Amino acid sequence: MISITLPDGNIKAFESAVSGRELALSISEGLARNSVAMELDGRLVDLDTPIRQDAAARIVTTRDPEALTVMRHSAAHVMAQAILRLYPEAKLTIGPVVEDGFYYDIDMPPVSEEDFPRIEAEIQKIVKAKLPIRRREVSKAEALDAYQGEPYKLEMIRELQDGTISLYDQGEFTDLCRGPHVPHTGFVKAVKLLKVSGAYWRADPTRAQLQRIYGTAYFDKKELDAYLTFLEEAKRRNHRKIGQALDLFSFHDEAPGMAFFHPKGMVVWNALLEYWRMEHRVAGYVETKTPIILNRALWERSGHWANYRENMYTTTIDETEYAIKPMNCPGGMLLYNRKPHSYRDLPVRAAEIGLVHRHELSGVLSGLFRVRAFHQDDAHIFMRPEQIQQEILGVLRLVERVYGTFGLGFHLELSTRPKKSIGTDAQWELATNGLRSALDAYGRDYKLNEGDGAFYGPKIDIHIKDALGRTWQCGTIQLDMSQPERFNLHYVDADNERKRPIMIHRVIYGSIERFFGILVEHFAGRFPLWLAPVQAIILPMNDELTGYADSVKARFDAAGLRTEVDSRTESLNRKVREAQLAQVPLTLTIGAKEKDGGTVAVRTLDGKVTYGVTHERFVAVVSGAIERRDIGYPGFGE
Numbered sequence: 016m017i018s019i020t021l022p023d024g025n026i027k028a029f030e031s032a033v034s035g036r037e038l039a040l041s042i043s044e045g046l047a048r049n050s051v052a053m054e055l056d057g058r059l060v061d062l063d064t065p066i067r068q069d070a071a072a073r074i075v076t077t078r079d080p081e082a083l084t085v086m087r088h089s090a091a092h093v094m095a096q097a098i099l100r101l102y103p104e105a106k107l108t109i110g111p112v113v114e115d116g117f118y119y120d121i122d123m124p125p126v127s128e129e130d131f132p133r134i135e136a137e138i139q140k141i142v143k144a145k146l147p148i149r150r151r152e153v154s155k156a157e158a159l160d161a162y163q164g165e166p167y168k169l170e171m172i173r174e175l176q177d178g179t180i181s182l183y184d185q186g187e188f189t190d191l192c193r194g195p196h197v198p199h200t201g202f203v204k205a206v207k208l209l210k211v212s213g214a215y216w217r218a219d220p221t222r223a224q225l226q227r228i229y230g231t232a233y234f235d236k237k238e239l240d241a242y243l244t245f246l247e248e249a250k251r252r253n254h255r256k257i258g259q260a261l262d263l264f265s266f267h268d269e270a271p272g273m274a275f276f277h278p279k280g281m282v283v284w285n286a287l288l289e290y291w292r293m294e295h296r297v298a299g300y301v302e303t304k305t306p307i308i309l310n311r312a313l314w315e316r317s318g319h320w321a322n323y324r325e326n327m328y329t330t331t332i333d334e335t336e337y338a339i340k341p342m343n344c345p346g347g348m349l350l351y352n353r354k355p356h357s358y359r360d361l362p363v364r365a366a367e368i369g370l371v372h373r374h375e376l377s378g379v380l381s382g383l384f385r386v387r388a389f390h391q392d393d394a395h396i397f398m399r400p401e402q403i404q405q406e407i408l409g410v411l412r413l414v415e416r417v418y419g420t421f422g423l424g425f426h427l428e429l430s431t432r433p434k435k436s437i438g439t440d441a442q443w444e445l446a447t448n449g450l451r452s453a454l455d456a457y458g459r460d461y462k463l464n465e466g467d468g469a470f471y472g473p474k475i476d477i478h479i480k481d482a483l484g485r486t487w488q489c490g491t492i493q494l495d496m497s498q499p500e501r502f503n504l505h506y507v508d509a510d511n512e513r514k515r516p517i518m519i520h521r522v523i524y525g526s527i528e529r530f531f532g533i534l535v536e537h538f539a540g541r542f543p544l545w546l547a548p549v550q551a552i553i554l555p556m557n558d559e560l561t562g563y564a565d566s567v568k569a570r571f572d573a574a575g576l577r578t579e580v581d582s583r584t585e586s587l588n589r590k591v592r593e594a595q596l597a598q599v600p601l602t603l604t605i606g607a608k609e610k611d612g613g614t615v616a617v618r619t620l621d622g623k624v625t626y627g628v629t630h631e632r633f634v635a636v637v638s639g640a641i642e643r644r645d646i647g648y649p650g651f652g653e
């Protein structure tokens with residue numbers, strides 16, 4: 016007798032070995048129809064795997080999240096099969112599942128997106144044929160024999176242990192694979208090839224250059240369509256493209272991974288920082304600034320020299336080694352230690368917009384999202400143990416105000432003590448309880464990542480959600496039990512004892528460069544008035560009105576607005592269209608009637624037009640929207 020424990024705790028007994036498919040059938044036919052794999056004693060396996068002894072089993076259906084991963088790996092096999100049919104000389108290497116899809120690295124003549132329809136048509140033939148996908152366990156000798164003439168597979172097989180090798184067959188196609196897979200190729204319903212790029216075998220530039228073909232697959236055509244629409248939208252919002260179109264920033268070969276901000280980009284940058292400074296002033300922060308080049312002894316003391324050296328740029332000055340800071344913390348420690356502190360001085364909330372450099376491999380650099388030089392909106396808060404909850408709560412409220420201003424939702428994650436850590440149990444308990452009680456007092460749900468904290472303390476990570484529903488980790492609040500020790504920080508308590516302050520590092524924007532990129536994509540370049548590089552463009556109806564338009568601009572600019580006059584001899588329609596392409600929130604037209612009445616006609620980017628808006632009213636409405644940092648455009652009607 017074999018007893019199989021199901022997820023609901025029920026136990027099913029069988030006379031002899033059963034497969035997952037038979038187990039599913041014994042429960043219900045509907046379940047069997049939608050089954051794609053099985054979890055057997057915690058391991059994901061094929062549905063056909065025989066259960067030979069007592070076990071815990073769960074049938075994985077198309078609705079379970081892991082089913083998508085299993086099916087996408089099968090989709091990679093189906094794509095490889097289609098390619099071998101069309102390009103018999105192609106040699107397969109590896110084809111893993113990645114986030115949102117799969118790829119396969121194949122040694123073959125270069126293909127382009129124009130070849131995709133042909134490959135996709137072949138894929139569809141294989142899907143329609145519903146070829147059974149079957150696992151075969153083979154010896155190393157058999158595997159080596161089966162892959163004669165396949166150099167990459169042979170290389171992989173030689174590295175495998177005999178007795179652990181399996182092949183998967185579907186029709187005429189066989190792949191060396193651990194599995195699991197869906198029962199037949201018909202489960203790979205909605206599949207689309209996405210892009211192709213070059214890749215080296217084993218990521219080694221001295222070895223063969225391969226074609227890496229990416230695709231994605233869903234159980235449902237509607238889900239695939241939704242994903243493709245999302246991709247289109249993400250492409251339309253790509254910050255590098257918009258950054259170029261709106262003349263915000265650029266990258267140059269002379270400084271890889273380090274952004275150049277243009278005049279218009281700097282307007283947005285400065286507006287972000289001006290707002291940030293206002294919020295921090297209100298929240299009781301002071302601002303500091305520390306050098307970016309500091310000597311080796313300091314980095315040895317902070318531990319960065321031992322643990323972070325490979326990411327740091329270094330230089331020698333007067334025969335002494337220096338490093339360009341990858342983090343602002345050690346400078347912050349020196350500033351804290353510049354004078355003695357009494358318990359009455361705490362908390363100290365010292366913020367710094369610090370320029371840091373971290374070496375990243377050139378292959379991973381990605382626009383403003385992954386750079387080698389960036390500014391952090393750092394702050395170090397030094398406090399007494401009993402202040403932890405109140406301080407963390409203060410940071411959480413600040414985070415909420417700041418993200419709310421951009422219309423960004425967010426969620427929180429608490430990471431606790433990892434296996435490898437410094438500090439005593441009592442210190443960790445105090446620190447973790449401090450963060451936890453602040454989160455509880457804050458009252459929002461948070462996710463708990465047990466054991467995911469830094470070795471020097473627990474942390475709260477803040478993940479924002481943009482207009483496309485993508486999440487980005489920007490903010491973080493990290494409690495640190497290491498730096499106060501290393502830098503021997505003190506305060507004198509009410510009992511006249513010298514004590515160690517509790518310290519946190521926190522950022523809200525995170526990398527300002529990256530946050531800038533996220534905002535460009537979040538707003539699709541259509542910045543709210545307070546961030547827009549040019550808030551209004553003034554279009555005189557004819558040449559004679561140009562001088563007058565300039566005087567209107569002067570008046571608006573004196574009121575603190577950012578305006579431009581487009582006095583080119585182009586048609587009005589064309590100028591309006593170009594202003595809209597440049598994402599200027601407000602387009603103002605001035606004709607003889609407007610001149611006589613001291614008014615403008617206002618068109619907002621969302622297409623609303625209001626005539627006869629007096630200059631006073633225009634300035635008042637726009638200034639109000641800027642001051643409130645409204646996200647939407649204001650109305651100009653009475």
Ligand SMILES: [Zn+2]
Nearest residue numbers: 190191192193
């Ligand atoms: Zn495989």
Ligand SMILES: [Zn+2]
Nearest residue numbers: 343344395520
């Ligand atoms: Zn820090």
